[in-house]
Amino acid sequence: MQDTKDRIVSLADQLIKSRGYNAFSYKDISDPLEIKNAAIHYHFPTKTDLGVAVIDVELQQFMASTGKLAAQPEDKQLKFLFDTFSRKNKEGLVCLMGSLSPDYETLPEPLQDKITDLSSAILEWTSGCLERGREKGLFRFEGEPSDRALLVISNLLASLLLSRVMGSKVFGRITHQLLRDLGAGK
Amino acid sequence: MQDTKDRIVSLADQLIKSRGYNAFSYKDISDPLEIKNAAIHYHFPTKTDLGVAVIDVELQQFMASTGKLAAQPEDKQLKFLFDTFSRKNKEGLVCLMGSLSPDYETLPEPLQDKITDLSSAILEWTSGCLERGREKGLFRFEGEPSDRALLVISNLLASLLLSRVMGSKVFGRITHQLLRDLGAGK
DNA sequence: TTGTTTACTTACTTACAAGTAAGTAATTTT
DNA sequence: AAAATTACTTACTTGTAAGTAAGTAAACAA
Numbered sequence A, B: 001m002q003d004t005k006d007r008i009v010s011l012a013d014q015l016i017k018s019r020g021y022n023a024f025s026y027k028d029i030s031d032p033l034e035i036k037n038a039a040i041h042y043h044f045p046t047k048t049d050l051g052v053a054v055i056d057v058e059l060q061q062f063m064a065s066t067g068k069l070a071a072q073p074e075d076k077q078l079k080f081l082f083d084t085f086s087r088k089n090k091e092g093l094v095c096l097m098g099s100l101s102p103d104y105e106t107l108p109e110p111l112q113d114k115i116t117d118l119s120s121a122i123l124e125w126t127s128g129c130l131e132r133g134r135e136k137g138l139f140r141f142e143g144e145p146s147d148r149a150l151l152v153i154s155n156l157l158a159s160l161l162l163s164r165v166m167g168s169k170v171f172g173r174i175t176h177q178l179l180r181d182l183g184a185g186k
Numbered sequence C: 001t002t003g004t005t006t007a008c009t010t011a012c013t014t015a016c017a018a019g020t021a022a023g024t025a026a027t028t029t030t
Numbered sequence D: 001a002a003a004a005t006t007a008c009t010t011a012c013t014t015g016t017a018a019g020t021a022a023g024t025a026a027a028c029a030a
Helices: A003-019 A025-033 A037-041 A047-069 A075-092 A096-100 A109-135 A145-166 A169-181 B003-019 B026-033 B035-041 B047-069 B074-090 B095-098 B109-135 B143-167 B170-182
Strands: none
Touching: A003 A025, A003 A037, A003 A096, A025 A037, A025 A047, A037 A109, A047 A096, A047 A109, A075 A109, A075 A145, A075 B170, A096 A109, A096 B003, A096 B143, A109 A145, A109 B143, A145 A169, A145 B109, A145 B143, A145 B170, A169 B143, B003 B026, B003 B035, B003 B047, B003 B095, B026 B035, B026 B074, B035 B109, B035 B143, B035 B170, B047 B074, B047 B095, B047 B109, B074 B109, B074 B143, B095 B109, B109 B143
16 A cells, blocks of 8 residues: 555654654654554665655645646735645644755755755746736735745745744734735735 | 863854754764763753753843944844844854754753743844834834834844755845845935 | 862763664465 | 565664763862
C-alpha cells in the first residue's frame, strides 16, 4: 500500500511545520503510526530524502491549487493564498519556508535546492497575480510587482512566526494592513 | 576572568543566528574557544541557561541602543532599526526572533518566556517610534501604530530569512517598499 | 600560611539520533 | 508451483548530544 508512505510524508510535513526539521526524529513518526523506524528508512533511506519528499508534495499541491484558480479574478486568487496561511495559523503551524529558512545553512544540499525551487514558484505566482490584478484595477500599489510580491510573502511568512510568540491575533492584524496597502477589496 | 563567559555567550548568539538553537551543540563552542564542554557547563549548567543569557544580552543591548537615540527624530530612530537588520543581512545572519520562533514549541519554558519579553520590547519601542513620528509628520500611514509596527517587524524578520534562500538583495527590495509605504524619507 | 573560592580539565554516563544488515510473511509475477 | 518482489520487523551499530562527579592549579582571603 502507498498508504504508509503517504502517512509518513504527511506526518513529517506536520512535524517540520510545528517543531522544525532538526527538532523532529524518526521516533516522532514511527510511534504514532505504530511502525518501526526501519520502516521509514525503507521508504526514505535518509532524512534528507524524506525532507525532499515533503517539499515535493507541497510544491505539487501548490501547482495544482493555483492551476485550478487561474480563471478567477486576481483578488480572489490572492485571497486563496491568504486563506492558506490563515488555516495554518489556526492550526498553530508555520509555513515550510518559515520553518526551513532559519536552519537553511544546516540543511543538506538537496533540501536547500528544493527550498529554492519552492520559493521561486511562490514568488513567480504571486508576482504574476499582482501584476495582472493591478492592470485590471483590482490592486493599487507602486513599484515592481515582483518586489511587492516579495513583501506580501515576507509578511505572510513572518505573521505565522510572530503569531506563535505574540498570540494568534497577530496574523490578522498584519494581513489586514497588508491588504489595505494593496488597495485590495476597496 | 569574565572573558570566557562573555565569549561563550557571544559565540552562542552567533550560532543561534546562523544555525538555530536546536542545531548547535556545546562542541561548536568549546572547539573554537579551545576549552572543554564541561567549562561551558560550569558557566551555564544547562543549554537553556545559555539560551536565556543570549536573549538577556540582546535585550540589554537593545535597551541601551534605543535609549541613546531617544532624543533624535523618529525617522532617524527607525533608520537605526533598519540598519541593525541590514548589518545582520550582510553577515548572513537572521535575527533572534526569526531564528527562535519556528522552534518555539520545542524550546524550554524559560526560553519561551524570554522570547516573549524580547518581542514585546521591540514591538513597544517600534510602536512608540511610529506614533510620535506620525504626529510630527515624519511618517504617513493609516491604522494603529502598534499594527503598523507589527508589519514593520514582520518584514524585517522575514527579509533576513528570505535573503538566505533567495539571495541577499531580497532584503533591500523588501525594506525599500516598506519605507515607501510608511512615507518615510519623502 | 592555611583555607576557600574560581575557573577550569579529565573522564565519565545516559540518552537518543540516524542508519543498516538480515530475516520474514504476504502478495505478485512467471 | 516456484521465484521474485514488496513492505515491513528484529536487532543491531555508530555517532553525538547534554550533562555530571571528581580532581586540580592558581588566585585571593583570613
